[in-house]
Amino acid sequence: MLKWIFGLLIVIAAVAGGFWASADKDMKALISSLPTDANVLFWSVEQRDAGFRALDRIPILAKSNIIAKGDTVYPLPKGEPITIGTDVDAYMKAQRTAGLVIVQDGKVRLEKYGLDFDAAGKWTSFSVAKSFTSTLVGAAIKDGYIKSIDDKVSAYIPDLKGSVYDDVTIKQLLTMTSGVKWNEDYADPKSDVALFNIHKPEKGVDVTVSYMRKLPREAPAGTKWVYKTGETNLIGVLVSSATKKTLSRYLSEKLWAPFGMEQDASWLIGSTGHEISGCCIQASTRDYARFGVFMLGGAKVNNVSILPDDWIAPATSKQADIAVPGKGYGYQWWTYDDGSYAAQGIFGQGIFIDPKRNLVIASNSNWPKATDPDTVGVQREMFYKAVQAAVDAEAKPIGK
Template sequence: MRELILSLGALALASCAPLADLDSGTNDARPAVIQVTPATSVSQDDGGPLFWDDATRAKRFRAMEAYFAGQEVAAAANPRMLARGEPFDAATRGALDAYLGTNGTAGIMVLQDGKVRYENYALGMTPTDRWTSFSVAKSFTSTLLGAAIADGAIASVDDPVTRYVPGLADTAYDGVTVGQVATMTSGVAWDENYSDPDSDVAQMLAIAPVAGESQAVTYARTLSREAPAGEKWVYKTLETNLLGLIVEEAVDMSLAEYANLKLVEPAGFAGKLFWMQDLTGGSIGGCCLSLRLSDYARFGQFVLEGGEGVVPPGWFDESVTPTSEFGGGFGYGYQWWTYPVGYGAQGIFGQSITILPEQDMVIAIVSNWPKATGREFGQARLALAAQLVAAGAR
């Protein structure tokens, strides 16, 4: 097990916005990646962020590093400048402003041709504030999987997961491939009910740590199979946590450290990245990465441009080809959602990066929805994207 897995005892202590947005602090003497341990950690025993009240969410979503242990990555040595593009017409700006004023939206940035056509904030958020990602992080982890394959650390998505995480032997994941975990088609039974404090998703980070074993593996030992591997899609955050562990074991560094090399520097992030850790010191692959709004947009632009030199050629085309389809143009690939138009990353409480290749457009949104999920919220976001497609039509 990697050196990065910490002892339980140690853990218990546990835009181109204006040019100011580019004041990354990378000229100081600190390492590129540092450990962050809050003076008082927040317990996951009550389901954690899923069950915070609205005011607590609004406060903590912008400062998760003050409540949870994790690793912080310095901004890129050469942040990508985001030039200002032509503003949208008055009707489109009005629609964006209206969306910003609803459902706890904290910030919206729209890039087209790599230029900022819209940027605005609410809830007291500023261009230099970070905001947590929730499951938007899954698409970052998927990208790091691609990087590990490009580096030769992972041979193929067809490899068994036990090749990289031997602790998964004799669990429900024995015989499952890396690709089946990446597409959430392992056949392992799972409950992702965000409103139930006893659901798997609420309990997976509260399970008692076992010395020398990832918390993701410990929870995997409690699960059983409900279908043959590869035959049934069920959304499971644990599987992205396992995917992150697979990458960590393969490259022998944490996701945060690997992200420094493969995402922060190549995409030119202007601010620092924070990636939360579980109780065994591993980065949480399925959740809880924090960035500035502009850096979520920079990541989307990096993906739109193909991630040359980081992931294998055609990796993103493969990743966003749905392996599971739900009708109406919706589907799921390697930790990316596909939509009737475009594809994207999305997380509970209203975090999203929507990528529209035909318009060369990226839409980044951070929010504090009044509840974790809701069809009405998703429909409103898709309607906004459709309006932006029309406004940005070639």
């Protein structure tokens, strides 16, 4: 997903004056075995273990904006340990889990860490960031920066005018149903998801906009679902353009500070200064869990929702058919037919939210592969079901 020039830049950073004096153990672990390929997908497992907790601290490799926390912290009190009908330690080992936090009825029912990670650390989100980005669209509508979800995208990003995006609405971007042709194959070096991150933009044009406005149409807008990280990046450009604020600042103002996240977070920025909105928030596992709690509570700050009244229900329910039984896609959320929904990123990042059970499962991992739906993916789905079953068993009257 992230086609950065890793190898060369890390070498430059490693030999820069004073680097080793300030490098922490995560950086030393990463640089001790430099990747030879430019793509994070081809890093070794050990390099990812170090890099995923430190992407925003690799000099030169990536710049980032701070998502500032506030003065108060939303409490996550410790609850009774939950009894899950599966071996949690074995599950975490199989998933290569760095952090796992289960919150139910507002209390932490389970919190465990692995891979020498802990509650103070921050792990990269990958595409979990997409769900934060879509939430900022809702906030921008509530604040009046964006008039309607049915507005055309090019009305907010003038450099898209004259492209296929003249026919695409904000809602179609959110649901990834633009009908614009796109290849998200992470293993293909000629795919769009690989090429658009190394694209050289025209002067004065955002790199994502420059690449996306040249794409052709393959289906009428609104008729075909295709997963497109590039379009989430367009959403980020749209929100920044509409609000005249960076995504990091807007996220801090609307949610991170007033709701009470425990730590500052960061968001990597691309070559033209916009956050990589389809990816790359660095935050603690507990704060990812707090985002789930925030959504469960109606996205409220001081008892007032930051989102329009008609936002959460459609955002977190099936708006697009993804050809997988029991699942769908909402506004940058993966949806389940039982009413639960999730933010998900490659290598096992996730926030699973179940409103019926008042349940949040936040996890950060380093799967052996970026995506592997038939092994670790199935294991995660089974774990979610096991936790749901444990909550149901507690609620069942004795003797029933």
